[in-house]
Amino acid sequence: MSYYFTILSPTDVPLFNIAFGTSKSGGDGIARFRFPDTAQYMNQFIIHSSLDVVEEAQWMNGNMYLKHIDTYPPASAYISAFLTPSGARFLLLHQPPQLPTNNVSSATAGSGSILGSSFSGSGGSSSRASASSVAANPTSPQTEEAVRQFMTEVYENYVKTVMSPFYRQGMEIKSSVFRGKVTAAGRKWL
Amino acid sequence: MTQPARHAAMLSISNSGSNLAAAAEKQQPAQHLHTQSQSSQGLRVPSNRKTIYDRHLNRSRNAELSRASFAFLFAEMVTYAQRRVTGIQDLEKRLNEQGYPLGLRLLDLLFYRTMSSSTSSSLSSSSTSASPPNRPLRILPLLHLIHGPLWRLLFNRPADALEHSVSPETPNEYMITDNDPLVNTYISVPKEMSMLNCAAFVAGIIEGVCDGCGFEAKVTAHNQPTEMWPGRTIFLLRFGESVMEREKVLERAGVK
Numbered sequence: 001m002s003y004y005f006t007i008l009s010p011t012d013v014p015l016f017n018i019a020f021g022t023s024k025s026g027g028d029g030i031a032r033f034r035f036p037d038t039a040q041y042m043n044q045f046i047i048h049s050s051l052d053v054v055e056e057a058q059w060m061n062g063n064m065y066l067k068h069i070d071t072y073p074p075a076s077a078y079i080s081a082f083l084t085p086s087g088a089r090f091l092l093l094h095q096p097p098q099l100p101t102n103n104v105s106s107a108t109a110g111s112g113s114i115l116g117s118s119f120s121g122s123g124g125s126s127s128r129a130s131a132s133s134v135a136a137n138p139t140s141p142q143t144e145e146a147v148r149q150f151m152t153e154v155y156e157n158y159v160k161t162v163m164s165p166f167y168r169q170g171m172e173i174k175s176s177v178f179r180g181k182v183t184a185a186g187r188k189w190l
Numbered sequence: 191m192t193q194p195a196r197h198a199a200m201l202s203i204s205n206s207g208s209n210l211a212a213a214a215e216k217q218q219p220a221q222h223l224h225t226q227s228q229s230s231q232g233l234r235v236p237s238n239r240k241t242i243y244d245r246h247l248n249r250s251r252n253a254e255l256s257r258a259s260f261a262f263l264f265a266e267m268v269t270y271a272q273r274r275v276t277g278i279q280d281l282e283k284r285l286n287e288q289g290y291p292l293g294l295r296l297l298d299l300l301f302y303r304t305m306s307s308s309t310s311s312s313l314s315s316s317s318t319s320a321s322p323p324n325r326p327l328r329i330l331p332l333l334h335l336i337h338g339p340l341w342r343l344l345f346n347r348p349a350d351a352l353e354h355s356v357s358p359e360t361p362n363e364y365m366i367t368d369n370d371p372l373v374n375t376y377i378s379v380p381k382e383m384s385m386l387n388c389a390a391f392v393a394g395i396i397e398g399v400c401d402g403c404g405f406e407a408k409v410t411a412h413n414q415p416t417e418m419w420p421g422r423t424i425f426l427l428r429f430g431e432s433v434m435e436r437e438k439v440l441e442r443a444g445v446k
Binding site: 010059060062064085152156162 | 241247295299326331402403440
């Protein structure tokens, strides 16, 4: 599973972004997207195109975590969103790894989609019960829960950033400590 | 929303406003080192190795700010704002702008604290039962948020009244009343400036909260003394046209 996470200000200015891979099921934490390295802008393209859906869902649902809101089937990219009360958007793109087709396992939560699951359960070493299913199925409740935990942890660090007297809304977040905290949250939950 | 313009106009004074945020939250100046030095190659951290990210955001029991130091700081802020103004309206506008960035921050902090207290009470990490607070989508929940939780966060008590304008011509006006605003307790306004109400600062905080939630609004503070409450202040919230339109759409859609 590869992840691309980005924070957008209420006026659609990108404040922070990071790409990382799963550390569960023996993953090494390095992102391996389906695009060649020269086309990494596709992630940004897909993630930003989901903003329309976010803005629609924003006023229909008062939750902060909007769950999985958008899918881009050609790249089997799934996008989850989290909204802070002050209007910043956290968007997470997750993409299951590409494996040979004979490797398709039986989907656990029955998503019914051929894109849903193509991960062979190699996660014997992981300790968490939810961990192996995070990688296995991007729309399962376990994944939703893991993403929610991840978002909540990032939100905590985001609030700390915002509370800094030297930070103004709409400023890029450059702190390496913040980046480290997000990476740690990704390692912990995703 | 009018945010970008406001932020641009605010650059010069936002420091004083947000310094108050720091003081109000009892953060030590140690964190400043970190933020300032991040552009240089080596990251400098405070001597106790604790950056702002290592501090927790919940209010601890003894972390309350003394009223005297707040009164002193606020008096300085009023003096600062008064220095280059042309009139009372200008002064109130400046106080408002000092409060505005504070409102944006408090909003996030408020939700974070409500969220963490609701999860810690259930004490389970799975926490499917603990529901985080909802973002306000309609005007009324927003006003209740300001009237209750925000006022408690700032002043340790809810506001005294919440009213809707009775005039059919101004359905976009709401009023929040505070019988004895903390910010005005130690401010004596000279006779020739009797129109001035320094709670314009609090009005700015409210405006920041409304804007942050996506409710474009203008908030002003007005004196409305009664015999019992000589310092009674009314915060008048005027929501923008776009908010009222959305309100109608959401009402039809049945969003609460």
